[in-house]
Every structure is written in C-alpha cells, then in structure tokens.
Amino acid sequence: MKSTSLPLLLLAVLSAGRLAALPAFQAPAPPHGVVLAPDLRRAAYRARIDEVLAWQVSQVNPAHPEAINLPALIGLLASHHAPDLASRRVIEMMRDPGSGPFWMLPLVAVTYLGRDQLTPAAQVALRDSWRHVMQMRGDTENHFAMYYASLYLISQFYPHEPGASWYTGRSSEESLAESRDYLIHWMDLTTTIGQGEFNPTGYITEYAIPMLYLATWAQDPAMRQRAHLTLDWLFADLAAHTLNGELSAPNARTTDTAVLEHSNDKSAFYGWLLFGNIPPISFLDGFGVYFSAAAKNYELPEVIYRIAVDRTGDYVQRDLKRTRRRWRNSDVLMAPIYKTTYMRRDYVVGSYQGGMADPIQTHVWDVTWAVPDPRGVHNTMFSMHPTSSAYDMQTYDAELPGGLVKRVTQQLKPLYDSPDKFLGGSRFERVFQDLDTIVALYAIPPGTRFPHINGFFSKDLVHLTEDKSGWIFAQGGRAYLAYRPLASYTWVPAGKGDRRLYSPHLHNGTILQAASVDEFPDFAAFQAAIKALPLEFALDPVPTVRLRTLRGKNVVFTYGQAPVVDGVPVDYSKWKLFEGPYLNAEKGSRVLTITHGPLRRVLDFNTLTISDSVQDGPGVGEAP
C-alpha cells in the first residue's frame, strides 16, 4: 500500500487548479487520421485513460472529504492515490448505502480496486452494505445488465456466504448462478435477434462498463470471455455507425440534447477513448471514470479501430435490432427493428422502419453531416411526430395509465409532454430509406395529442432556400440537403438559432435526399437535379409517395405497405443481424464477423472463441 502523504499533497495542488472539464474537451478537436503503429495507438489510448483518471483525482479536495463521491473514490483507487482518505470516505458512505444498479456497479469497482488498498474497516463496511439494503433491479435492459453484472461480481467476491448475509436472501452461489443465467440470456438475445437498446448515444456506457468489469474481474474464464466478446460486439457496432466519432441515427434511446447534437453524449466519450477521433463530452460524469478505471484491461482490436477511422468508400450497413419488451398493446413481445445506415465521407443517413423502439427516447431517422469539430454543432436534419401518450407508455411499462406522462416529465425527461420536442418515435410514422433518400410518412389518428409533425432545421445550416417547387434546400457542412414536406407548414424558433418546421396535418410526410458537394458543380445544380426527379404523392386515404431518387431508384412507398424499389417489394424477413462491408452476422447465429481490409475477427458465442486472421498481401501502409 502506498504512502498517503505524497498523493495528498498532489491532491491539494491539483485541487487548487480545479478543471471545469476534461482537458481533451478544452483542447482542439483531434485529427481524423489513422494511427497505424500499434504501440503508438496503444500508448495514446492509455494516455487518454490516464487523463480521465488524473482529471477525476484533480477534482478531489482532501479538505472536503464529504464531497468525495463514487466516481471520486474510483478515481482515487484506480490511481492508487490516498487510500486512507478513500477508506475513511468508504466507511462514511456505507453508513447510508444507495440502491439500484447505478449504485451497485461503481460499488463493485470500489470493492475490486480497493481490495489491496482499503483498510480492513472499510472493507467490512463495503461488505455490510450488501446485507440489508434491498437493491432495486430496475425495469430496463441496461438496468438489468448493470444489476446482474454487479451481483455476479460481488457474489463472486464474497463466496460461500449464506442467504441471511445478503439483501437477496440468497447465498452467494445462488446469486452468482442467477446472474450468470441472466447475462447469458441477454447475450443470447443480442447475438441472435439483436440488441434491444440499440445504438444508444448515452446508454452504451451502461452496457460497456458491466461488460468491462466482467471481462476484468470474472473468475470464470467462460464469463470473462463472453464479456470480452460482448465488448468487441458493442464497439464494432459503435465503430460502424460513427462518422468521425459521432454516433449516427437511428438510436433506440438518446436525449433531447443529443438528438440535435449527437456528439454531446456518452457515445462520444467512447469515440474519443477508443478511436481518438472526436472530443469527449463536456460533462464527464461518473461513467467515464467507471470505464476508465478498468479500461487498461481491454484493448480495442485493430480491425474495429480501423472501421471507425479508416474508410475508403461509402457503405451501406443493414442491421437487425429489436424493440424494448412490449408488455401490452402489441402482437409481439419484442418487435424487430430493421436498420439502414448509409455512411459517406461527408454525411451519414440512418433510419429504421418507424414505430417505437422505446416509449420515450427513440430517434428514428436523420441525416448527419460531417464537421471538423462537433462541439456545439447541430449537424443534423430530420422530422418526427411528437408522441405523448399513456397508452404508449403502458405498452412498455407495467404501470397504471393515470399520471404516467406526468411522471415521465418528472423523471429527467421534462420535454416528453412538449409539442415542440424533437425526441421520440411514433406509432404513426413509417420510414423507408434507400441509400441517401428517406421517405417518412405519417398517418396520425384524429384525437391524437400533438397532431402535427416537427422538422428540425439547424442553426448550422447555410443557404437555406424554400423553393417554389415545394422543396427546401440547404447545405450542412459538405452535404447538400433537400427536404420535401408533403403538407403545409410554418416556422417556429426552436432555441439556439434552430428552427422547427411545424406541419399540423394528420396525414403528412417528409422526403429527404442528400448528396456531397463534390457531386455537383454548385448548389444550384444540386437543386436542379432534385427538381428534375419525378415525384408524385398523395396524402389520402393514406400517405403514398412515388419518386425517383437522386441515385436513380424508383421508389413507391405507401403508409402501411411494404416499400417497393424498382418494382420489387422490400422483404424485411430476409434482413440479417448485420450486413455490410465491415460487420456481418446471420440472424440467430451468435457469430459476428468483423472485417476491415485484410483484417478479420470472428466473435463466436457458440464456441466462445475470438478468431483473428489477416489476409496476406501488401501490408497496410505499404505500396501494393
């Protein structure tokens, strides 16, 4: 155990210059290049981890130990700083333990990181905290992932203890077995029919951290391997769906902030930490520290890194995901989500077929354009129907209807019941995407709360033009954008210079097409090209669109019917779990093949193997 005098002095010095944000957030945006040398890449990764931990330690003021919270404790212990201070604080905090997965997970980290640092009294206090306080398991998949990873690891840490010594009333071995069963069940779902809370801008961390902890601390090699496989799986999914580190749409769950500014959520932290190509988020709450505390036990495979940062061309990635469990109001427990992502150097268009993946925080589609520095930039465009409905809440929540909407607005989602919000899916939206064309149709029943759609028009657009043809043209970064509302609208200020296209029609629609500035001599040529494309539409009896896309596809899309492309109906039943140049997996397979150039990694949950291979030939960075 280290002496405490030097660290305490260090803490005092650091505290005097307390930082408002992680240094990397205040620094210039990182370049978008590729670090080819593995040793340099690894060193940069470890330096970023060290930056997080040092930043966290710098926030600790030894003169005010009462302000030391779980992230601070973890920062201290991961940095091997001030174990006596940490021990005293642990004892204080365990007098009034918290509850639930958000408490349990960091407590597991404190327990493991502190096992050779904390005083015996502190370790006793930690153990005692698990005896009587009933830990809330929660009701979402991220809650369960954190809860059962925590219960698994803490049961493992204190083996052979009887039920009477645990809040569960179950022995260590019983809880370990239950946790193992759930974790395998969740991994099985994810690797056969897709992740539930897919591509979340924030909740990625609620999966990444428990998997990292299991990969680090599980004694069972099989569980450790499963967690490692899952981490690779999650980060491969992230890598393929980021544009310069920004996670693209669609997202099962995001936030009112991140839906407009995708880089302003925790997924950007992982982009920064793992890929090094985006600034971290400004507000680094405990989750960045929780991951960093064990992050040196994981190394991102080069093949995933390269997918994120080294792309030679456009690509389409199609994925199969699933909704959150629908307890009611649905023919299926978990409905399939058919995702499409078209990634280009200058922008990305992403969507799924519409409907709700989650009752509150779903983001169904958008175009997001590349920017050199995403901080504060609202580099996206989309439309949506703002849903506020106890019926929809009840579909996913085992609750009585009264007060449900009010309660959601009290629970960190204050805009849920706001007509001008931009976040949320709708049962009355259907979406089809072909490359960089989106058709979104709406058939909102009379009597629906908020009978209108909102279109998001960013403050960061330039050259916005309302053409007499009905198209709205604009440029975002190096992307030309064409947005066609299918019904009349007005403009409403949306704060920070953004604007909301407000279209109060029950039957409605949006067509969006995008192109790179490199594809046209000028903006006028892009507009002329769009206007020259055949387009017919009708809104009654249900919205229907017949158009030719900028890419020459003839699309017919009618609300409630399968889209038809060049005369062929789209058959979603053939959708694979992953299909694209980088990620491929068959539905039900439990096997993901990750490919980039000559690099290939196969994650096989059937055999619990990770298979790496390299196709021999001219090396990366070498002349062919």
Added chain:
Amino acid sequence: MKIIRSSLTWLALLAGGRAAPAAPAHDMYLCLTVGDGYVVGAKVTTQNGIFRRGDDGSLRHLSINYPGIFALAFDPRDPRWFYAASINGCLQTSDGGASWRIATGWDETEPKDVRVDPGLPDRVYLALPDGIEVSTDRGAHWVRREHGLPDRGKYTQVLGVDRTGTGRVLAGCESGIYLTEDGAQSWRRVFRAKATVDDIEQSPHDPARWLAATEGDGALVSRDRGLTWERIPGLPSAAALYNVAFDPLDPRRCAVGSYTYGVLTTEDGGATWLDRNAGLPAEHHVLRVGVDPDDGRLYAGVYDEALYVSGDFGRTWRRDGLEVSRIYNFIFVPKAAPGAAVPAPRP
C-alpha cells in the same frame, strides 16, 4: 355532488345476504412510495415500501426502504409470513419483514399482484406483465401456469382467489378476465376486455359476487362466481377505474377508485353511485380505495398527495398523513394468532 344512478340493482341481493359479522381486529398494511421524484438510479431519500397502521392510527414503516412494492399477500396460518409483489419480483419474508428473500429469479419482473390460496396456503399466485406464475411450496419455487392464456394479451394486473374453492382464481389481464378452477393448470376467458382489467374483488358477504374495475370497460359485476360478467351502467367507462372495495361491515356499500373520477360510492347496493370527491384535492387522482373492516372507514390514496380517510363513507374527508405518496394497495390482515386458519379478507 354528482349523482350517478344505476338502473341495474345488482347489489340488491347483497342486501339480503347475511349481516356483517362482528369484525375481527385487523392490521392495515399499505404499499406505497413517498415523493414524486424517484427514478431508478436516484438516491432514495424518503421512506417507501410497506407501512403498517397501528391501532392508534400511527403509521410505521416496515423493514426495507424500497420504492417499488405494489401488493402484499399474507399466509393465513402465520401473519409473519407474507409476500410482496415488487419491481425485483416476488419478495418473501417469514419474520414479519425483518428479513427478506427475493423469491423469484431474473425471468420474473415487476409483478403487480400476489395472492395466497386460503384453502391451500402453500400455493401462491403471481401476476406478471407477461403472464402468471404459481408456487406450490410457499414461494420456494415458481412455475409458469398459462395454459389457456393467449400468447399476447396476458399482461396480468390482478388476481382474485376465490375463498370458497381451492384452486379457483380469477385473473385480470390485458385481454380480459380469465378463470382457473384447477390451481392455474388451465385458464379460460370469462370476459373479453378492451383494455387491462385492473382489479377483481370478491364480496366478503356473498362469495358468488365479484366486482371488477377495468381500464376500458368501466366496472363489472359477476353474480355467479365469476363465470359471467356484465357492465355496471351507472359507472363511467371512458377512463380507467382502478379498484373496487367492498365494505365488509355493510353489504350495501362499495367504493370505486379512479385516477380520473376520484372516489365513487354506492350505499344502496349499486342502485345509486355518488361522486365522493368533495374534500379531496381538486384533481382527486385516486390510486386506491379501501374500507377498514373494523369500523367501515373509507380510505383513499390520492396520487402524489396523501392518504385520506373518511368516517362517513366519503361525505367528508380528512388528510391522514403520507404526504406526497403513491399508495398502490391497502391490505387488512386479521390479528390472528399463528396457526389460526383465518383467510385474510381483501378490501
């Protein structure tokens, strides 16, 4: 005061039932959360979970501080042995709440109701968002018992165990009311509902009589042990009714609780229903009503407000503590000596 008249005098027969027996002394238990800001992940800063009302009217918090307990069920042989339907699953205690065991596993989440079969009290039924489970060994093991329930539409909010027949249970589900007469080995639908059935209660006066509260069909009555059901036309149905409560002391009196309509009562066997919200908060969002079997006092849990009590069956109300609470359930448990085979009447 709004007066709702029913042309259906379905409760008239109740008045002809046996007179209310001398009530045993009961303990009142409440399942509730306090405070309007709790979300998973937040620090629990208030006392939540199970409260017991003492004979002096005081409310005592029992054991775990847990903001997600929705229902309780007691083993009639031993009031220290009871079950709680909670977000974590079914919790079980054998020492009056001093210690608990999570009786179910990862595959059972957010049960909304739990009931003990009074005729065979080792048997416990659990209402889950995705069906129904049964334990035949006091919660040690659980099995799905859903034969006859639909694949979809089996969200189960409430269970009603017929005290007259072992293994006879009614289940309030999304798609209707289901009946089993063989301990949940098989179910059959006895009422098709538009939306979830939120409560099913058996009359303490006439075991053939049942009432149900629904989210889409108003209130229902059955006079034949739950085999057939019909709407009570005098009660509204445009919005959800949450629960029904018989007065164990007076067969003519019943109450209905509703987030939208507040408290509705009848004192003439269902011929007339009265809006009894005067004295409650203006919005009178009622989560639960219950009637004390000892003295006939009517309780109402008003959403995010408090517990209210009325000594005159809703004519006047008095605020009775539990400020800013959400009361999910009232249970009145006989102060029975351990070993006495006394079934616990429901409100």
